[in-house]
Amino acid sequence: MKHMKDVYGKETSATHGSYLTLRKMILSGELPPGQKLKIEQLRGLLNTGASPVREALSLLTSDMLVERIDQRGFRAAPVGKANFEEILLLRCSLEETALQASITNADALWEERIVLCHHHMKKAMKAGTANFEDTHKNFHMALLSNSKLPVLERYCSQLYDLNIRYRNLAADGPRYQERSIQTEHQNILDAALDRDAIRATVFLIDHYRKTGEYLGRQIKN
Amino acid sequence: MKHMKDVYGKETSATHGSYLTLRKMILSGELPPGQKLKIEQLRGLLNTGASPVREALSLLTSDMLVERIDQRGFRAAPVGKANFEEILLLRCSLEETALQASITNADALWEERIVLCHHHMKKAMKAGTANFEDTHKNFHMALLSNSKLPVLERYCSQLYDLNIRYRNLAADGPRYQERSIQTEHQNILDAALDRDAIRATVFLIDHYRKTGEYLGRQIKN
DNA sequence: TTGTCAACAAATATCGATTTTTTTGGAGGC
DNA sequence: GCCTCCAAAAAAATCGATATTTGTTGACAA
Structure with missing residues (x-):
């Protein structure tokens, strides 16, 4: 080839x-x-x-x-509960830093970017299309994309993928989207648009913790 | 070959x-x-x-x-002031987390490890041997080595190296060891042995900030 | 003069084959 | 029966050569 x-x-x-x-x-x-x-x-x-x-x-x-x-x-790479929990911990810490930096540097372009990504995600979720995962990652990365900290964003992207892997591996459990993820995303978006760094990070981290708590129970090791 | x-x-x-x-x-x-x-x-x-x-x-x-x-x-990889400052920022944040976790898990073996690494570093510094840089990295990594957070330790190691690169690139400036680095290391070690997480991280971050301030002035871009 | 394009040169990316290393499966001794 | 050692097989690592892409030069036309 x-x-x-x-x-x-x-x-x-x-x-x-x-x-x-x-x-x-x-x-x-x-x-x-x-x-x-x-x-x-x-x-x-x-x-x-x-x-x-x-x-x-x-x-x-x-x-x-x-x-x-x-x-x-x-x-x-092998998986394990300890690894899963480390990833969750690091994600909360690193994304908090990144999101706050992003909001500090907030400008019109970034706002448009996150609004668009959020729109695409909602649309993909409603349609149930296969690319929902991609749009979901895009939204989360867009939130951090204004931090002007490329190394940090790289780490966040890596950790995001590692986390997604655990979600996919645990995919057989009870339906995970039962929680109102849409509301959580909306809250994060609104707080970011309000440039309210504290509220945005609280929503974001809460979003991760809830997902983490759910997934954590499914992992044996 | x-x-x-x-x-x-x-x-x-x-x-x-x-x-x-x-x-x-x-x-x-x-x-x-x-x-x-x-x-x-x-x-x-x-x-x-x-x-x-x-x-x-x-x-x-x-x-x-x-x-x-x-x-x-x-x-x-290219270098630049923004990159340098991001590395410094991330190091402070990540190593704080790692050191605190290390101290939380403190045990006799870890204490012995950091005491030994510190000893080797002091010895190499006094002798002016070429491997001082290695012993210095070993000491700093040993401090974090009890965190039980391997991913975080990996990031810290990476960032350490990236920082060392900047130090080496700026090596022509006025002698950098004029500051009493030995005292700073001793302070970090003592606080860690006392299992005083707050004091240890303050010393550690201060150590990085001082080095960073010095090096930052030497970088053009 | 300037811009375009073809031919050439240089460097990268990829392939197929060879060399090394690890793993496997017994045969023989204890 | 169980361990040790040796050969055969499998897999990984590496090499040398080829194919593909990128970069460059200079002729030619606008």
Whole structure:
């Protein structure tokens, strides 16, 4: 395979394409935690050579989605309650910092951005389309996107994905959207638009804690 | 080169060896910020093939020491005042969390560990040996090593390295150790041993702020 | 002079094959 | 029966070569 088209039809390198595919498979649980990731096997799955696969796995290592064992290959990162709770803790702490910085730098462009992302998310939720998860992440990242702290935003994005992975792994439990997530999102958005940093972060963190409490109960380890 | 020996004489893969070498070169400033990192050129420098070099560069990407430009290769990560200040801010915030957690979990083993690391650091400083930087990092990481929050510790380690890079890049300024760093370290250690989380974090953050203030003045951008 | 475009040069990305290392599965000794 | 050691198989790591992309130069036309 010389070229590859990603989900949006744009051309990407074999490495980047493999990265995106594997990432999605790990986040969705299709590649379960701890699973050995053999190059040869993935090579077949992805229709590509060993080099792009190795490089994609290397990149996933930095996202903490893949573990590399020296000279012994790669495996999907293991999961556990302690890990889940650390992620929740860090998310609350880091996103609080990021959201407050974002609000401090608030401007019209950012406001429009978060309003739009919120709209797209609501629409996707109502339609029940498959890309709801993407719009949900977009909304949350948009909230932080005005912080002018790119490293922090990167960490938040990483942790968001790790959290989503746990949600997907626990997907069989009782329906999770029973809580009125829509209201919670609306509250965060309104507080952000009011430039009320305190209220916005309280809503945001509460949003995470509630989700965390729900998911935490489902994880064995 | 089939085998490679790292600094401690242990056998490592070509990839890992290349990773360590390149990392050191970027942190020390030998490979200056923004510099194009051509595979062929590094291949010669490291006496190895293209694959290990590429993989090492991929790994360095996750440490934010190397930037990858799609289809256009790699370059040493650029630097700037905004980046420096973000790193300082995040370090203060994350290390505060980590140190407090470490102290909360304090036990005899941890105490021994930090006392030992501190001793090694003092010894290396007095002797003026080249490995002072390593012992310094070891001491700071040992302080956080009892947090039971591995992801947080990983972030702290990353940010520590990024900060060291700035220190090395500004190395030509007036002697930086004029401040009594020894006292500052002693204060942090003593407070940690007293299990006084508040006092320890105040000393620690003050330590970073002072260093940051000094270094910040040296960075142009 | 300036802008465009083709041919060339350089560098990246990828492939297929080879070399090393780890793992597996017994055979033989205790 | 259980451990140790050795060969065979599997997998990972690495290499050398090829294909693809990007960057550059200079001729030619507007």
